[in-house]
Amino acid sequence: MTSRTVFFVSDQTGVTAETLGHSLLTQFEGQQFDHVTLPFIDSVDKAQEAVQRINAVAAEQDSRPLIFSTLVQEEFRAPFKKVRGLVLDFFHTFMAPLERELQQKSSHVVGRAHGMSDLGAYDQRIDATDFALLNDDGSRVGEYDKADVILIGVSRSGKTPTCLYLALTYGVYAANFPLSEDELESGRLPKVLDPYRDKLYGLTIAPERLQQIRKQRRPVGRYATPQQVRYELRAAQALFARYQIPYMNSTECSIEEIASRILSSTGIERRVRA
Amino acid sequence: MTSRTVFFVSDQTGVTAETLGHSLLTQFEGQQFDHVTLPFIDSVDKAQEAVQRINAVAAEQDSRPLIFSTLVQEEFRAPFKKVRGLVLDFFHTFMAPLERELQQKSSHVVGRAHGMSDLGAYDQRIDATDFALLNDDGSRVGEYDKADVILIGVSRSGKTPTCLYLALTYGVYAANFPLSEDELESGRLPKVLDPYRDKLYGLTIAPERLQQIRKQRRPVGRYATPQQVRYELRAAQALFARYQIPYMNSTECSIEEIASRILSSTGIERRVRA
Numbered sequence: 001m002t003s004r005t006v007f008f009v010s011d012q013t014g015v016t017a018e019t020l021g022h023s024l025l026t027q028f029e030g031q032q033f034d035h036v037t038l039p040f041i042d043s044v045d046k047a048q049e050a051v052q053r054i055n056a057v058a059a060e061q062d063s064r065p066l067i068f069s070t071l072v073q074e075e076f077r078a079p080f081k082k083v084r085g086l087v088l089d090f091f092h093t094f095m096a097p098l099e100r101e102l103q104q105k106s107s108h109v110v111g112r113a114h115g116m117s118d119l120g121a122y123d124q125r126i127d128a129t130d131f132a133l134l135n136d137d138g139s140r141v142g143e144y145d146k147a148d149v150i151l152i153g154v155s156r157s158g159k160t161p162t163c164l165y166l167a168l169t170y171g172v173y174a175a176n177f178p179l180s181e182d183e184l185e186s187g188r189l190p191k192v193l194d195p196y197r198d199k200l201y202g203l204t205i206a207p208e209r210l211q212q213i214r215k216q217r218r219p220v221g222r223y224a225t226p227q228q229v230r231y232e233l234r235a236a237q238a239l240f241a242r243y244q245i246p247y248m249n250s251t252e253c254s255i256e257e258i259a260s261r262i263l264s265s266t267g268i269e270r271r272v273r274a
Numbered sequence: 275m276t277s278r279t280v281f282f283v284s285d286q287t288g289v290t291a292e293t294l295g296h297s298l299l300t301q302f303e304g305q306q307f308d309h310v311t312l313p314f315i316d317s318v319d320k321a322q323e324a325v326q327r328i329n330a331v332a333a334e335q336d337s338r339p340l341i342f343s344t345l346v347q348e349e350f351r352a353p354f355k356k357v358r359g360l361v362l363d364f365f366h367t368f369m370a371p372l373e374r375e376l377q378q379k380s381s382h383v384v385g386r387a388h389g390m391s392d393l394g395a396y397d398q399r400i401d402a403t404d405f406a407l408l409n410d411d412g413s414r415v416g417e418y419d420k421a422d423v424i425l426i427g428v429s430r431s432g433k434t435p436t437c438l439y440l441a442l443t444y445g446v447y448a449a450n451f452p453l454s455e456d457e458l459e460s461g462r463l464p465k466v467l468d469p470y471r472d473k474l475y476g477l478t479i480a481p482e483r484l485q486q487i488r489k490q491r492r493p494v495g496r497y498a499t500p501q502q503v504r505y506e507l508r509a510a511q512a513l514f515a516r517y518q519i520p521y522m523n524s525t526e527c528s529i530e531e532i533a534s535r536i537l538s539s540t541g542i543e544r545r546v547r548a
Contacts, residue, residue: 013535016294018547024368024372037544072301088371088372091301095298104302104304106301125529168435260287263311273292273309
């Protein structure tokens with residue numbers, strides 16, 4: 001099967017168009033798509049150029065391109081009336097019912113989403129990212145008062161990327177603490193975590209998957225052996241049970257899913273909206 | 275003005291619904307919205323519960339709720355026909371034209387986007403995140419062969435969060451190297467970067483904004499003084515010019531925008547799709 005070209009057209013970064021388009025296209029199995037993002041289309045000239053570029057691709061291929069657009073302003077959208085492809089226009093489609101419901105015309109201003117419309121949100125995300133970096137892997141434990149959540153689990157269970165994602169996306173303060181041999185053998189939490197029991201959230205993962213991940217990182221030694229991996233995971237789960245720490249299995253989850261499930265199950269509020 | 279409640283309903287994380295809703299709602303100035311995400315609605319029971327919860331809110335408020343839905347399966351969407359609010363149904367709206375165009379029924383399977391449909395993509399993002407962490411702030415320079423891009427700039431110009439975002443979102447290998455007094459005074463790049471000149475990308479920022487950011491971090495000393503900040507930024511820009519390093523001003527940009535502009539201007543391919 002030949003692949004079809006998909007364009008993501010935006011007056012801004014294209015992140016929204018990509019997210020929306022991707023979630024639709026994953027519903028069509030067996031189709032092959034070539035992705036092209038055309039961001040920062042913020043003038044009539046650039047819009048016309050984009051249309052020309054898409055039409056040039058259309059002229060060369062058997063099937064016409066798909067175009068996912070989040071263009072806001074009417075004058076930038078107008079040139080796309082002549083494009084040789086299927087346009088799915090996210091803004092135009094939903095704006096009319098929203099305007100009726102809210103009894104207000106939308107401002108039709110470029111680049112509100114993912115922009116710097118809110119400086120406070122930006123600072124919040126940066127501050128949370130700094131926090132995640134400084135409080136990664138139990139490297140510092142004096143700032144847990146500020147933490148919204150403290151992830152615990154064995155090495156390579158997904159703690160660090162989840163903390164970074166929570167910070168960058170939602171401005172949430174997430175620290176993480178690795179369960180070491182001490183904790184796993186004794187079955188006891190370290191004293192430093194005692195005052196923060198209600199902030200703890202555990203991550204576990206299937207032994208086969210953990211072994212695979214660890215092997216990529218450190219192929220030799222005990223670290224990635226089936227015995228060691230199974231022992232650590234069993235001990236960690238026993239510890240979660242003993243202290244009634246809520247936890248989830250990250251095996252089949254993407255980073256977004258882990259983050260989203262943690263927020264959903266703990267009730268932690270997003271400090272910034274995606 | 276009273277605020278209106280907005281629900282983001284999803285059979286998965288809710289990230290797509292939030293992205294869509296947020297980008298539309300930012301177009302309505304002066305309106306106040308309360309956001310509630312209802313993720314993982316993956317059974318008829320949960321769908322009915324969600325509808326009850328939304329209707330309970332509707333009964334208490336003057337204006338009816340807005341509901342952004344990315345529910346895929348018809349049987350989970352059905353209960354929402356009785357919801358007391360405006361439903362903007364993302365999948366239903368765009369799936370029909372796509373199915374016609376692709377001459378294929380969509381699979382209507384829950385949780386394709388943001389899921390683990392692609393294990394390789396997950397591993398790629400984790401590997402890129404590890405790379406960003408290990409190659410942050412010039413801490414290690416032996417892995418630059420693997421880098422897609424090496425960000426350079428003065429302290430607090432946005433390098434680290436941008437690298438982490440590029441890794442977590444796009445699986446791109448981004449290192450960063452801080453310009454120190456040595457480089458700024460001599461106007462010369464360090465030898466270690468010589469073989470990687472074509473991977474360099476500069477970040478600069480307005481002096482007032484940099485001063486503000488640095489003050490939050492270290493209020494005393496030379497670090498955040500207007501003189502020091504202006505000197506460093508002038509020297510960094512002179513260095514970008516001398517070596518013809520492409521660069522951008524991050525002052526008015528969110529992390530997404532910085533990342534997106536770097537990819538767009540360098541032509542670096544996303545290794546994973548958002």
